[in-house]
Amino acid sequence: MSTLDRYIPGVPCWADTEQPDPAAAAAFYSGLFGWECENAMPSDEDTPYFVARLKDGDVAAISGFYDGAPQQPTWNTYIWVESADETATKLTEAGxxxxxxxxxxxDQGRMAVCADLEGATFMVWEPRAHRGSAVVNEPGSVNFNDLYTRDPESARRFYNAVFGWEILDLGPGGQMFTLPGYSDHLDLLYPGNTAEMVAMGAPAGFENVVASLSLIDADSDIPPHWGITFAVADADEAAARAAELGGAVVAAPADAPWTRVTVLRDPAGVVFTxxxxxxxxxxxTS
Structure with missing residues (x-):
């Protein structure tokens, strides 16, 4: 097995959600995705941090609200960086x-909480003991980190300046952020990964995708934000199960390029795909 990290600088590497009732949220997501959740915080800490696992590999985490932090339930995206301090400086210079x-x-890492030009928040993560999600792109794990924006051009400039991301236009399939050279790292981790994508008919450049970019409808009051798409084995079953567990179906399962997707809401009101x-x-076509 390769000893290389799954991630390189500029790649989303972790996700967690802040919840008013983290134990209830852990029950919901465990029932939906089959997670096993364990509180990673010391017993004397008031705010839990439930690490979710599949096949003994870390997937994501669920926490309560911390003192001084916004009391707004959400899913957070963490982006791997070499230096949180240097990235914070670069980010400020980019606006x-x-x-x-x-x-x-x-001892887990060093991080900063940041916002892009439109106010969409995300975290930068300088890893130490914690090396990001060990299970991704499998049912029950993170499949995509999704930026929802009203100004895709400013988003392109900002994330290119900070992380070196470029845009891959998929036409009806939307737009994706890519990190040039990421596929070289993935081929070291999983020999033949790029060749398999080509054989499958994936669009040219898709092997370097690190996140998606979606335009917010002009008549929507949804603010720019980072969201999460979880992979599932069956979108219809996931929608039905989410409703059974006390969540809601925001958008019924529908076919899209390469996928069948549904938009769901957890009991605390956090929307995810x-x-x-x-x-x-x-x-x-979408």
Missing amino acids: GRVLQAPFDVM AGQFVPENASV
């Missing part, structure tokens, strides 16, 4: 904001 200056998270990989839908 973004550092909402919480870089700080150490015990569940996507089923359907190669037969390659030619479907």
